[in-house]
């Protein structure tokens with residue numbers, strides 16, 4: 001059990017006769033970046049809130065690195081390990097950026113002179129150094145989000161729980177954010193992100209979990225998910241006749257369907273590994289087809305997700 | 315002008331160590347100790363002292379006038395036909411002779427009362443407003459997630475939020491001390507008074523925090539309501555003290571223990587005022603107040619000690635509840651086990667103030683009357699306590715549903731053990747046990763102390779407890795309703811069951827004496843049991859138990875139904891997912 005940074009057993013949460021999270025057994029290995037995806041209302045926020053002790057589970061147990069997480073006064077050490085960034089992040093408008101971080105550094109028991117060093121460090125990481133004397137009320141939304149992220153990591157947690165951290169950020173800020181996450185992962189943190197920006201997750205995550213109607217319907221490593229669910233696509237262009245190419249393709253059993261996208265260009269749905277791919281290319285070259293393009297691509301996370309045709313909770 | 319006062323000037327001082335050890339205190343102080351605020355507070359403190367002193371100086375004789383002047387601070391008594399008058403005389407040197415001791419004592423009392431009101435009323439207001447705001451914004455939730463203990467955060471709030479009031483009071487203290495010493499009050503007593511005021515602050519501030527962490531579904535008027543009520547009660551209790559003619563051999567005198575100003579009685583007494591009188595509760599008055607027939611409040615040390623102890627113990631209870639509440643706002647306010655302890659502590663104290671005289675009462679009619687009267691108050695007090703327990707112990711809809719659903723899987727405890735000790739189970743049984751504890755404690759004194767003709771009191775108590783149980787099941791039933799405002803609904807329902815019947819009966823001019831039977835079902839059945847037959851009482855009790863059983867069964871059925879419908883929803887989902 002110790003190998004898992006997060007392990008839950010039968011985790012359930014009900015609201016007012018409504019089942020938000022149902023019997024979830026989630027396991028996240030230490031050092032992973034775990035992406036949580038699912039339609040609106042699937043229960044992602046509720047799950048993360050329970051992991052962060054912000055919500056009391058109706059039933060079930062949570063273990064962090066093998067230690068039982070309970071919601072009372074008894075677990076200072078466990079709380080010290082968690083950094084939680086909620087989807088709405090209330091801030092104190094009357095404090096300056098520096099004072100806000102200083103307050104939370106104190107709450108997390110950072111002592112001088114470490115405290116000031118650490119505040120400088122996180123401010124640099126989220127690029128708010130020049131804003132440190134500004135009142136929080138005067139920051140833009142993106143800046144507030146970065147400030148919240150700084151607050152989340154101020155005490156060097158080893159487990160980060162981020163609930164839709166990039167919503168409302170511009171593309172540049174999102175890229176900066178991805179960079180920050182990578183830095184944090186290299187520093188050894190285990191990170192759980194829920195997000196609707198699947199391209200971001202595809203870039204960051206090592207594993208993903210898909211939630212639906214309160215169930216965790218899928219939880220696996222990203223490579224495995226691609227292997228099982230994404231179809232590979234080959235894009236081919238030829239200078240010669242399309243008919244010859246098509247005829248050649250129809251002889252290959254791994255080619256399912258194709259679609260002509262331009263005069264002499266087509267896209268193949270291919271079910272095979274890398275060696276099968278090489279074999280196909282060789283056979284085409286041997287058949288004297290003048291290929292100008294042989295491009296291998298994979299279906300992205302977004303289309304996999306759409307393909308699964310998930311139900312919206314209603 | 316708005317900059318912070320330097321908090322870090324001496325990094326190793328005790329002050330900065332304190333701030334380092336309590337981040338919440340640091341944050342509150344940082345937000346409030348601004349130069350502008352400090353200047354304002356200093357100005358207000360100075361103006362209040364200035365006005366008080368000027369007002370009192372205005373009472374002194376006019377130096378320019380040569381005619382005889384009379385007034386409070388004179389030292390010559392002029393005997394007149396109807397009433398004697400205290401007037402000012404001049405001594406040989408031609409100066410007015412003035413009763414300076416009385417003057418200083420007046421100043422001392424006025425400053426004390428101003429201080430108490432400022433600390434308690436403004437302090438609680440600030441605390442509640444601040445906490446409710448943080449709870450609404452959601453920032454308090456962040457603090458809950460940090461490794462800080464509830465105690466440290468709450469202590470930080472108590473010490474930090476009213477820091478400006480503390481500053482103002484600190485500026486008031488020197489004059490207060492001088493006035494006390496000038497009126498010959500011993501220094502130790504002045505310090506004891508200050509300590510007791512601090513203890514009262516601790517209690518009322520804990521209560522205020524607890525109040526702000528309660529969730530009624532409405533939060534807007536919380537601070538105004540609570541501090542307004544406290545201010546009103548304090549005003550009332552202080553008026554009784556200043557009146558000086560209150561009869562203290564009464565159950566309700568207990569409430570005076572919660573006004574720290576009652577200590578002034580001892581201080582005035584210790585000043586041995588040589589001339590003149592002060593309209594304030596005297597120690598002779600206090601001697602009337604007794605606890606299990608013992609006049610405990612006559613001696614200064616014991617009296618002050620008891621008042622201090624009273625505050626400390628209530629603070630302890632509040633603090634324990636508060637700490638639990640802080641981390642688990644969804645749980646019931648009290649745990650069932652705690653409620654038994656609280657009742658076992660509350661009942662003896664309430665009974666102690668009921669039994670005001672110890673002697674053989676059967677012979678002294680007056681005292682018997684007094685005590686039987688006190689029992690009515692005891693019953694009302696017990697009923698109110700029971701209502702409080704209903705509020706503090708009844709779990710809400712979802713908790714109950716979850717409890718009913720997972721009871722077998724989770725603990726494997728027997729149903730009875732769950733009902734008695736488990737915090738998520740329905741509260742009815744626990745409330746019954748609490749009431750039983752109180753009744754068992756109170757009953758012997760009814761039969762031992764009062765003459766046999768007063769045994770209707772016992773039946774009154776029994777009826778009132780079944781009444782409370784009925785309210786408890788009704789409240790519990792309403793708390794399983796689907797609406798968001800179910801807390802308000804159950805409060806309204808129980809309140810109307812208490813208030814409406816007497817009002818209707820009163821309007822219909824059906825007094826207790828004309829048809830006492832109906833009054834058996836009111837909030838104060840003890841007033842009616844005297845006039846009805848035993849059969850009527852028995853029927854009333856049976857009827858109440860019948861109602862309790864029916865509603866309980868109904869609720870059990872509803873819980874089961876809810877469990878079944880949840881299972882159905884779950885099955886539906888599994889089906890949609892597998893398709």
Ligand SMILES: Nc1ncnc2c1ncn2[C@@H]1O[C@H](COP(=O)(O)OP(=O)(O)OP(=O)(O)O)[C@@H](O)[C@H]1O
Nearest residue numbers: 015016018020039040041042043044045046047313
């Ligand atoms: N405090 C609450 N009271 C009642 N129901 C709630 C509460 N919080 C969440 N829910 C319900 O639980 C379900 C799951 O909500 P949750 O916020 O976890 O979804 P989510 O996956 O985070 O959705 P989104 O992608 O929109 O953020 C929703 O149907 C929601 O209505």
Ligand SMILES: [Mg+2]
Nearest residue numbers: 044045046087
């Ligand atoms: Mg969400």
